[in-house]
Amino acid sequence: MFDSIKKDLEQQFRYGGMTIRLVLINLGVFVGIMMIRLILFIVNGGQVPGFFHTLTDGLSIANSWKLILFRPWTLVTHMFLHLSFFHILINMLYLYWFGWVLENLVGERKVLNTYVLSGLSGAVLFFIFSGFLYEGTTYALGASAAVMGIAVAAATMAPDHEFHLLFIGRVKLKFLVLGLVLLDFIMIPAMSNSGGHIAHLGGAFMGFFYIRLLYQGIDLGDINFRPRMKRPKFDVYVNKEKKNSTMNRRPMDKQDQIDRILEKIKISGYENLTQEEKDFLYEASKK
Template identity: 30%
Template sequence: MFDSLIRDIKYYYRMGDSLIKLLYVLIGSFLVLLILGAFTPKGSDFMFVLYSYLKLPSSFSEFIIKPWTLITHVFVFSSVWGFIFEVMLLWIFGRIVSDLINQKRILPIFFITTVVSGILFLIFSSLLNYHSTYFGAKAPALAMAVIAASIAPDYSLRFILIGDVKLKFVVMIILIFELLSLASGYDLVFKLTSFSGALIGAVYIYMVKNGIEWKNIFSREKNQFANKSRTSSRKSPLTISYKASESNKKGSAIDKSNINSEVDKVLDKINKSGYDSLTAEEKEILYLASKK
């Protein structure tokens, strides 16, 4: 039974897209630290020392000694509930970003937001005389939320007791709660750093609309979004371009020469009626475009 579970985990990881693999790593790191903490004897400083090598320190002098913490801090969580909340945000908003504008953008958005927010934490700590550590994935989660809301503001999310709520309102409520938390003044630098993720997400949207693509930091692929966005008259703030490939062996009836206009129509329909309103063919168009 255990072997079967391991095989299933390996299979879904191998077959998953960038978002799935990222979530696997986050969940895995959380479980490893949780198990280590559970088996560490009381009175031992093992976990304290381990966390000191993973969390981002507030002082530049300590950071220079442990520069890897600029990345590793994102894999450390404050609590079980904090972990669940941040991973759920990443899953919900990351899935929208992945489905609508290309799953290749997920990792650049996540890690660049992680690095930039970490640098901002060091700056804020120096300016405000803050002495503690920073950790967690709330900054990239908020970045994903803002990007998703900018792409498809009228996309509907269904809640059990409330029903359908437009994405822009969901993100707005989350940001309002974050601002209220900032206004309390408690642990200001930590919370300000987390909120910076939302600002980084807004900067991402602005940069991509002006032809600067973050994923090109990891790839030399030409930014086709910039060329398309200057000529397209569609309403959505982002454009998906698709390059025809011989790999599509399903014999789809989609006219690939008109794929961009088809994607535009699909995105407009999502904005108006939500993802669930799409037909099977429209979902296939979106899937093919996201795999470009």
């Protein structure tokens, strides 16, 4: 049984796409951390020792620039770390639902870019505002900011895509994500997790900003990013027989087709694409 499970997980990680990989990485880290806590709990006579909290703090993002400077890995590790079952359950459900929508539109690499950049953006806002909210050193962890970035990115590209919610029915993606963003705004004064909700908003902003720049040909996830240069226009000759000569038209290349479809999504939404356009965008996203 365990060999079969292992084989299935390996196949999903290899061929399932970036969304599935991110879910599996988060689940793997959670299981590993929970196993460490269980072992320490048993060895320590039924109590979780302070070492466990030292370990998790060492993987979480702190609101102290000195701690970040000496533990730079926390900029990445915090967005894969969860210590609560319901925390990781909600985050992974959102990541799976919204991640698949985004991955079908822009491909695997840009899903990873959105996840990491949104997680970092959330960490920056947490660092900036936590000084006003908390006294002393505070830590943040979890994929919530990264997942919010993916949700907003998906809603930006396909606002009219519909989800079927239990007891509610069909809800358009734009309204669902707007509700999640407004909920974070409302929960900030509650003070139970104000820094976390602010971090979520940082991730949401980055998700929107990333897609808007992507429409301009700029990928923030590309270290050597630069605006895509406009192609030169070709003159069209006119003769007596035909108003426009087809001999001087160049065929639309693959990138032009992708740009045209993305522009159509921007104007009228993903749902208004033809099935041929959806199929073409899906095939292009897998490369």
